[in-house]
Amino acid sequence: MTYFFNTPQQQKEMCDAIGIQDVDELFSQIPAEIRLAEDLQLPAAMGELELTQHMTNLAARNYAAGQKICFLGAGSYDHFIPAAVDAIASRGEFYTSYTPYQPEVSQGNLQATFEYQSLICQLTGMEVSNASLYDGGSAVAEAVLMCLSATRRYSKVVAVGSVHPEYRQTTATYLQNLETELVTVPTPEGTVAPEQVAAVVDDTTACVLIQHPNFFGCLEEVEAIAQIAHDQGALLVQSFDPISLGLLKRPADLGADVAVAEGQSLGTPMQFGGPYLGILACREKFVRRMPGRIVGQTEDRRGRCCWVLTLQTREQHIRREKATSNICTNQGLFALRASVYLALMGPKGLSDTATLSMQKAHYAADCLWNTSRLGSAFARPFFKEFVVRDGNGQVQQLLNAASRQGILAGVSLGKWFPELSDCFLVTVTEKRTKSEIDQLATCLGSVNTPSEILHA
Amino acid sequence: MRNRLATKLLFELSQPDREGSRLPACDVPEQNIEDMLPTSAFATSPPELPELSEPDVVRHYTNLSTLNMSVDTHFYPLGSCTMKYNPKRNERLAALPGFSELHPFQPEETIQGMLQLLHELQQMLAEISGLPAVSLQPAAGAHGELTALMVAAAYFRDNNQRRTKVLAPDSAHGTNPASAAMAGFETIAIKSLPSGYVDMRDLHNKLDDQVGVLMITNPNTLGLFESEIGQIVNAVHERGGLVYLDGANMNAILGMTRPGDFGADMMHFNPHKTFSGPHGGGGPGAGPICVVDFLQPYLPVPNVVHDQDLYRLDFDRPKSIGQVRSFFGNVGVLVRAYAYIRTHGPDGLKQVAQNAVLNANYVLSRVRHILPVPQGNRCMHEFVATASQLKNDKGISAMDIAKRLLDFGFHAPTVYFPTTVAESMMIEPTETESRTTLDAFAETLFRITDEPSELLHEAPHSTWISRPNEVQAARHPVTRWKPAG
Structure with a gap:
């Protein structure tokens, strides 16, 4: 069969060497009454050619972002990925290796992770980064758990309502079996009013969770919120967009204690939501409370600089139920992709990516405001995403009609925000051209009667 | 060079x-x-x-x-991690733009092929596990454990039962107790017998009406199939508890027996192990979970359903625990798992288990005279040998052997886990290795254990670095490059 080496003759010889009649004898450990009597009810095996045809057909029943014009964002972004990212990540020495338990034969991965941690620190202004977590949502939840133990305040966490709804949902899931209350401050104007945060933060609050730019693309007053949190002895967790740091102030400079992000924008394909990259960086004083792997520098016996997994006494394989988290891997391959991406981009490339995205998003917004039925939901400064209100209140029909015309025009918001059921979120990256944005405006401007759309 | x-x-x-x-x-x-x-x-x-x-x-x-060892370049018998060959076709197929360039919030009409694949995968995992309800959402095995324990907690809460404890054998992966703590449970360790099996007397002593879940790895981390699994499961069920199967070792039993058939209520798969998703230098993995019918309402949302010729994402589960991460799941890993299962079919999956178990027993039979296996001379897909005798006689530790293997171009086994065996070396060859490689590995172990102990203490000798000073790294952490000045 496909990936087995040993021929029936060799198997026989191996059985002889072991001293058994046949392979089945080895399974006598399994009590007979629970042995599977029949074959699994699964489709028959396929050779590579058949499988390739089958899966190519399945893939052809999807519209890749490249086949439609993609204005979807909301945490997963269609930013450009340079070829060198794929080339490096496709090296078997990277993608078929594992956690560097044997540092002597893992210096490639260890150095790459050390560089990743360093790049994240440079990007965020934080003093330490871990080797990465699963994704943005679970990174936010882990950051919140970390703040509970760092402050020894287990009763309350305050989340701003403009944080990605799935990040807040994930955090709520993580907290539902603990004694911690999650208080959400609503953001009807698109951003949070600092005094509303101040009204709920008290000396039992472990942390305030904010996103900047927020889920709606708007900028928050992070420094003011950080001050409110710190005045009560609470910590500030900021979820950020790594691309935005080509232009915007770093989380550490805004007063965040823990910076978390979805790192997918940094060279990882959208692949329907995962695997992605959870970024988590913080102030030095919290390093021993961090979840996840951390790589540190040291010397070998000959005095040569090298890298190892370190501070492992935080981790589950040593500390078991007292560990800072149950996580036992990182997202090594995607941390690698992020590093290669950032190394290729450099300061100028990241700034240019951020600037182009912002310019194009603002151009797109101006075009959409010129249509009769669409308007801005929030009069707030925004980065690369903005919320559009459909005057006809027919968001789903509008988006469906656009999709049929080859445009993925936006993400409808009613699912998470009932009060925004007439709104959708439009995202513009550096990949969108003027012509594509003009097509978006023309398309959305031309489907303007609900009855037409319903029968389209 | x-x-x-x-x-x-x-x-x-x-x-x-x-x-x-x-x-x-x-x-x-x-x-x-x-x-x-x-x-x-x-x-x-x-x-x-x-x-x-x-x-x-x-x-x-x-x-x-080039400074890494990897499955593409080296034999990697890292016990418990199932470092099998990662098929190249899976990489090419997962990279098709029709899979890799899909936005998670695209309209369902534009992702019917993706949803069909995920729906079929849900069904295939249900069949392989014998547990009918599936969530593909968790991002890793440990994340699957956590998710399933949250599902259990929600089930007990919904049924007005206050159950605060999780039991797990002392040989369990560290993730088991860590996941239990994150889900709000207290963990209590169950002793293992010297034979490696769960101590039934200790289990009975610790079972009470406060126990929510027993977490068990089967085959266990010593590579043994818990032959009293029926009695273990019955004991837990009689007290109203649930049984969680840590699916880390599914490679050994694919198509031979099913967790649902031996009484597990919940389990996770590690598609990056069992179904050959590459390990990526430490991730990504995935951790889909399968559960019995009565736990289905509590699974994370969404899952994929098929009705009226359309595949769609179902969020309508009022009792769901919610999401445990953003977006659908680690789809890239799941696509590779799908390709792997379709490549093998029912017969092929059984042969995976047969070859994995044959290879492990073959290595065991070849090396046990120098590295005895305290738990006996038969194993499933992996075994735990001990270097205790060598340590006593010649001062050679499991670590010395592990490091010296690197010089000969073999990745080391897992050492010092499980902690229930002194000087342990956990060896898992996987099914994708040839007898030629296994013989070369065994003969290298013979040679190494004959070498002077001083040579081994200083090993490895041929790698780019020698043994790093891990104490210094932890005492004075340097976790980033810093600009000068």
């Missing part, structure tokens, strides 16, 4: 004004950026990233890659 220049740190290679990318000119009418955002929002200087050209970056990382 290390290229010392190219493998300097990225930051040391940086040269002012080098560019590894060039973005297009802005093709929309430009506005003054200060008109778009308040001045106070902007950083005062560009991000402090290294400046490198594309050839700099490619040569740097290509050279770094």
Whole structure:
């Protein structure tokens, strides 16, 4: 069969060497009454050619972002990925290796992770980064758990309502079996009013969770919120967009204690939501409370600089139920992709990516405001995403009609925000051209009667 | 032959004004950026990233890659991690734009092929596990454990039962107790007998009406199938508890027996192990979970359903615990798992288990005279040998052997886990290794254990670095490069 080496003759010889009649004898450990009597009810095996045809057909029943014009964002972004990212990540020495338990034969991965941690620190202004977590949502939840133990305040966490709804949902899931209350401050104007945060933060609050730019693309007053949190002895967790740091102030400079992000924008394909990259960086004083792997520098016996997994006494394989988290891997391959991406981009490339995205998003917004039925939901400064209100209140029909015309025009918001059921979120990256944005405006401007759309 | 220049740190290679990318000119009418955002929002200087050209970056990382051992290049018998061959077809198929370039919030009509694949995978995992309800959402095995324990907690809460404890054998992966703590349970360890099996007397002593879940790995971390699994499961069920199967070792039993058939109520798969998703230098994995019918209402949302010839995402589960991460799941890993299962079919999956178990027993039979296996001379897909005798007689530790193996081009087994065996070496050859490789590995172990102990204490000798000072790394943590000054 496909990936087995040993021929029936060799198997026989191996059985002889072991001293058994046949392979089945080895399974006598399994009590007979629970042995599977029949074959699994699964489709028959396929050779590579058949499988390739089958899966190519399945893939052809999807519209890749490249086949439609993609204005979807909301945490997963269609930013450009340079070829060198794929080339490096496709090296078997990277993608078929594992956690560097044997540092002597893992210096490639260890150095790459050390560089990743360093790049994240440079990007965020934080003093330490871990080797990465699963994704943005679970990174936010882990950051919140970390703040509970760092402050020894287990009763309350305050989340701003403009944080990605799935990040807040994930955090709520993580907290539902603990004694911690999650208080959400609503953001009807698109951003949070600092005094509303101040009204709920008290000396039992472990942390305030904010996103900047927020889920709606708007900028928050992070420094003011950080001050409110710190005045009560609470910590500030900021979820950020790594691309935005080509232009915007770093989380550490805004007063965040823990910076978390979805790192997918940094060279990882959208692949329907995962695997992605959870970024988590913080102030030095919290390093021993961090979840996840951390790589540190040291010397070998000959005095040569090298890298190892370190501070492992935080981790589950040593500390078991007292560990800072149950996580036992990182997202090594995607941390690698992020590093290669950032190394290729450099300061100028990241700034240019951020600037182009912002310019194009603002151009797109101006075009959409010129249509009769669409308007801005929030009069707030925004980065690369903005919320559009459909005057006809027919968001789903509008988006469906656009999709049929080859445009993925936006993400409808009613699912998470009932009060925004007439709104959708439009995202513009550096990949969108003027012509594509003009097509978006023309398309959305031309489907303007609900009855037409319903029968389209 | 290390290229010392190219493998300097990225930051040391940086040269002012080098560019590894060039973005297009802005093709929309430009506005003054200060008109778009308040001045106070902007950083005062560009991000402090290294400046490198594309050839700099490619040569740097290509050279770094050569400092790794990997499955593509080396035998990697790392017990418990199932480092099997990662088929190249899976990589190519997962990279098809029709899978890799899908946005998670695309309209369902535009992702019918993706949803069909995921729906079929849900059904295939249900069949392989014998547990009918599936969530593909968890991002890793440990994440699957946590998710399932949250599901159990929600079930007990919904049924007005207060159950605060999780039991797990002392030989369990550290993730088991850590996951239990995160889900709000207290963990109590169950002793293992010297034979490696669960101590039934200790289990009965610790079972009470407060126990919510027993977590068990079967085959266990010693590579043994818990032959009293029926009695274990019955004992837990009689007290109203649930049984969680840690699916880390599914490679040994694919198509031979099913967790649902031996009484598990919940389990996770590690598709990156069992179904050959590459390990990526430490991730990504995935951790789909399968549960019995009565736990289905509590699973995370969404899952994929098929009705009226359409596949769609179902969020309508009022009792669901919610999401445990953003978006659908680690789809890229799941697509590879799908390709792997379809490549093998029912017969092929059974042969995976047969060959994995045959290979492990073959290595065991060849090396046990120098590295005895306290738990007996038969195993499933892996076994735990001990270097205790060698340590007593010659001063050679499991660590020494592990390090010396690297010199001969073999990745080391897992050492010092499980902790229930002294000087343990956990060896898992997997089904994708040939007898030739296994013989060479065994003969290398013979040779190493005959070598002078001083030579072994200093091993490895041929790798780029010698043993690193891990104490120094932890005592004075340096976790990042810092700019001078």
